[in-house]
Amino acid sequence: MSGDIKSLRSLLPEGRGSCPCCGKSPERSRLLPCLHSICGPCLSKVEMFLRKIEKRKEATAQLCGRPLGWFMCPVCHSSHLVSRLGAGDFPLSCPPPPQCPTHLVPPTLYCHNCRSVICSSCEDFYHENHYTQDLVTISSSVTLALREALKEITQRMKSIDGSIEK
Numbered sequence: 595m596s597g598d599i600k601s602l603r604s605l606l607p608e609g610r611g612s613c614p615c616c617g618k619s620p621e622r623s624r625l626l627p628c629l630h631s632i633c634g635p636c637l638s639k640v641e642m643f644l645r646k647i648e649k650r651k652e653a654t655a656q657l658c659g660r661p662l663g664w665f666m667c668p669v670c671h672s673s674h675l676v677s678r679l680g681a682g683d684f685p686l687s688c689p690p691p692p693q694c695p696t697h698l699v700p701p702t703l704y705c706h707n708c709r710s711v712i713c714s715s716c717e718d719f720y721h722e723n724h725y726t727q728d729l730v731t732i733s734s735s736v737t738l739a740l741r742e743a744l745k746e747i748t749q750r751m752k753s754i755d756g757s758i759e760k
Contacts, residue, residue, distance in 0.1 A: 624684035630669045637681035640665050642677060676736040704732050 613620050613633035622634030644663035666738045675684045694701055694713040701711035707724040717726055 599655070606701070619627075620687065623687040624681060625687045626665075626667050626674050626684060626694040628667050628670050628672045630667050631687040632667075632684075636682065637665070641676065645680075702729055703727065704729055 604639070612618055612621065613636055613705050614630065615632055615636040620631055620633045624634060624637055625631055627751055649660065662678050663674045665676050666673045686714065691707040692701055692711055693699065697713050697715050699715075700714050703712050703714060703717055703726045704710075704733065705712050705717070705721045705724045705726050708721065711729065712721055717724075739749070
């Protein structure tokens with residue numbers, strides 16, 4: 595049983611690695627439903643291949659309402675439906691940085707009342723009586739809390755591993 599936990603631990607990401615398809619650093623990577631990331635160019639190649647196959651089938655079958663095809667994750671080998679919208683239908687692994695929709699600048703503050711990130715101009719006009727904090731301060735306190743939680747989880751996993759091995 596302890597081998598199962600250790601094998602699960604090996605699946606946890608250690609950081610941003612390379613694309614499992616091409617081996618290059620991830621570029622515009624997309625997140626598959628199995629939570630593995632594939633770079634955008636690799637998924638585009640898969641989409642182009644599926645569309646070529648589709649063109650050959652067009653004369654013989656009605657394709658409306660059918661998926662474009664299937665893609666097998668090279669990491670876990672689970673298959674995923676590729677819709678007619680193509681590879682762009684998979685969400686980005688790392689979404690673009692947020693911007694203030696009003697002022698189109700990066701946010702610098704967090705409004706606790708609205709539970710959203712805001713820019714300093716918005717604070718002056720729309721959040722003037724709200725409790726706001728600097729994003730750097732919030733980020734460091736959340737990072738510290740996550741590290742403490744990770745230490746606790748690691749200790750619990752060691753305890754579980756020890757009791758399973760007995």
